[in-house]
Amino acid sequence: MEGLTKAYPGVVANSDVSFKIRPGEVHALLGENGAGKSTLVKMIYGLVKPDAGRMSLRGQDYAPAEPSVARSLGVAMVFQHFSLFDALSVAENVALGMENPPKLRELAARIRKVSQDYGLPLDPDRMVGDLSAGERQRVEIVRCLLQDPKLLIMDEPTSVLTPQEVDILFQTLRQLAREGTAILYISHKLEEIRSLCDEATILRRGKVVATCTPREKTARELAELMVGTMLTPPERSAKPKGEVALEVAGLSVASPIPFGTTLKNVTFTVRKGEVLGIAGVAGNGQDELLLALNGELRTSPSAVKIAGVPVGAAGPIQRRKAGMVSAPEERLGHAAAPDMSLVENALLSGSVRKGLTRSGFIDWAGARRFAEGIVQQFDVRTPGTDVAARSLSGGNLQKFVVGRELSQAPTVIVINQPTWGVDAAAAASIRQAIIDRAADGAAVVVISQDLDELLEIADSFAALNEGRLTAPRPTQGLTMDQIGLMMGGAHGMEVAHAEA
Amino acid sequence: MDLGGINPAVLIASLMVASVPIMLAALGELVVEKAGVLNLGVEGMMIIGAVMGFAVAVNTGSPLAGFLGGAAGGAILSLIFALLTQYLLANQVATGLALTLFGLGLSSLIGQGYVGIRPPLTGAVPLGPLADIPVVGRILFRHDWMVYGSLVMVAATWAVLKFTRIGLILRAVGENHEAAHALGYKVRRIRVLAICFGGAMAGLGGAYISLIRVPQWTDGITSGAGWIALAIVVFASWKPWRVLLGAYLFGGITVLQLNLQAAGARIPVEYLSMSPYLITILVLVIMSSGRGRIAAAAPASLGKNFHASR
């Protein structure tokens, strides 16, 4: 394969992007959120048509009208948000991603063989909904491998893996590259690109800003190329921590989500001024933990205590009264109502602590002031507070949501994925705001799948694995290996690799 | 062997006939819902099928043409639903209701000239000596071809959904339309086809009511059969063979209460005639009270509209 050129003006998702990948090369596409990586790979996979430019695959003109054409020409893709079907079996899921799948029985045998060959153990008869995030990714990868791809696209594959699982994935990818497969590897994580990739194309705001060999650059140089400016890490205060503000003891609750994770005996305490970081691979109970903490999911009264007062059986409104605020992972639809204005969204969770209602009647002027205050203080880029929440970019909406919660003078803060899908500048300001609030004496729980983020802001560290939480430990002095083991290690994959 | 004036063999035989319309309509709706679409317009499509089937059969003198006309009528009406929900992204619940309200009005408009006419007769399938077997022959082998056809449809729907690629794609679209789109499947096209199939099946069911079950045309002839078909899909947990079971259960109750009415039971007629609806509600309650079972069995994208934004 040579010469993969494309120009794409228009919505400035991509403009005039060009790069090449050779067979057997692992090529990194590096860029922060919103740099246009996803749009680019969608064009390669035939989901989106370019406005201009051309692509070629192994010397032939390549212009896939739809994904099935791309697949038949040997282009396969592992999606960031899996394109999987919970209620179908592994074999059925694999069949859906293939052009001419064999009979299910035969396919199951081939799945077993390929998964053994590449150290990716899978049971073809299991329901995908019951699998862990790592296993789901294996389904996607096996689906690609069965089609003998010439070009394999991996979109942010390590965000759902423990450090140990990342190592195993890299072994698999190197094995594939040795066999001559070209791999386009999309990520914003610098260290892994340096360890895995042969070449890198760096995107910023839809444009190629550099092409380089990542091994020859330091992570710092790569970061500068990717972000454009240097960012200062947040400042942390070393103030001594106060008394216990949030106490969770023996919290066990079944998930309200189909194929969700049951929380099992989760126990921890957070002191005033302390930031507890909770790591874990997606789907290990993070959503459920947030729901159980903020009151959307109720438990026995004593399972959750705020400043010593049992609130486990109380709903979100009472918990807000007790001083707790929370920000769920999903911005649109959970933390904010997409079609409602920012004023209405400010009212949504701010009515209790900001006193925006009088005997049930809404103080709209007060809500507007509150919304405008958030927009100003947290630098939310928006034409005004009357626009619908869905019109804001991901980063700006996240700043608004986090700002809304932090502006309520909380004593306990629970945030799930504070900077997910947010560009670096916004992420830095959100992290700083969280740390500032902790310095003011709030107890903070940050649930995140971004280990770097947790190491940066957390005082103590725990990990969720299949609904269980490890005992929190001080962040300082933790090694990557220890963290990986806390997150559940390689989930039984190492055995398979030893055989392979 | 009469029990209080009711012959069990006759009862079972007429149960099989009574269950055909809702079985067909429920099967169609099952396929639609498997594709992730909730079409509440079954009642409207059925009644349009009933009037179209009746009109075509009367004008051509052929029951077969009537059934085809009924299916076509239901399918055409369902295309309005498909256009509104799949292309114009209208709310599925509201559009389904509109379909029913419109269907009821339009059917009585079309049906004006057909009140009091008898449709051409649909005979039993000649199964020769089988029909003469005592009891069993009476129950099983003296029916019209639609009774057998509906049973074949149950088996066919089950097999297609379970074993074929198109069935797999259909289920995938209903389970997660974003993922299906990402893999390159035409979510909208597949859903439109499913909706159309559902419309045709509902129309067929409606035509059976006006051509065989009643057989004549009156306004509002379906009297809630479409809604009961919707309930049966839930009862069946989206499994074709359980649609058969649900339809027989409902058919049994209908036939029994009609027989009790005829036999002059002491219960007032009005209470007997409300019993099928009450029992349907009861069944719905029992089915949905099992913790989380319905939620797990329902297609995950059910009722959600799909718009490929990027």
Add this chain to the structure above:
Amino acid sequence: MLRLEKRASPSRAWGMATPVLAVVLTMIAGGIMFAILGKNPVEAIRTIFWDPLFNPQFASYSRPQLLVKAGPLILIAVGLSLGFRAGIWNIGAEGQYIIGAITGAAVGLAFYPMGGWFIFPLMVIAGAFGGFLWAMIPAVLRTVFRTNEILVSLLLVYVAQSLLSSMALGALRNPQGGGFPGSRNLSQYPAAANPELIAGTGMHWGVVASFIAVTFAYILLQRHMLGFSIRLAGQAPRAARFAGVSPTRLVILCLGISGALAGLAGLFEVTGPAGQISIDFASGYGFTAIIVAFLGRLNPVGILLAGLLMALTYIGGELAQFMLGLPAAAIQAFQGMLLFFLLAVDLLSNYRIRIGRAQ
């Protein structure tokens, strides 16, 4: 090629314009339908929409009818709109309407032939309570067993209709009615009657109640946290749970209010315009109100206007039946069509139509 592009924020201008556009499109499509039926479409449309109000020959009879028909439609639709906004689909208002009429009438008939100022208010309470209880069946089943309220509320309409005929033939039958089905005429029983309040306007207590309901619903939705919760739950159910809205409470509340209002509508109808419990008392108001609720864009003021317009199609339809021999069913189909067009053009408030290639 046409393609849709989601607007950043819903358009308010289109939100107002879509119902008007839908009415115009329905008139065109309806005209075609009338033409197919062999009627002059222009004349038919004029007979339906113009003559009842402005033709001197009919207006004196038709105009008061406007409020008589619009009253129950608005009353029911306002209740339904709250639930529809919250994603709670009560489509069995027709049943609640019937039950409200039965319970209200039963209380009135129990006092017959006594006089007393308290009888009518008692009947009003009984009517609202009857509708409320009937709506509580789907509400409780939904909250306790998670049973689909759409199917249950609808199936209960058929049950209510059977109850109605049982009442008309049995318990509530007029003992002096010579064996004919139907209750005593309540509108001729002064203590229980719901008379025209201002002669020649059609204004009766039900119309008054509908105006009050519109006002209350407007304040609730615009100014009160409860109304905000209702809107939030409909637009983003998970965000509503995050805000602390209890889904159970909302289901009970929305179904309860819509049931009570439908019951009230039934009571005012049976004591006024209909006069008695009879087999054919159910007139489909409960279903037409669904169209009214959507035509009014689930907005109380919109519903007020939509209710008047829909009442006009009823009266105009009768007139067209009488004058042009237009079948009654044609009007029903016409109303259904209106809902279709409304749902179709509703898209314009949330999406832009762009001509050109997709990206």
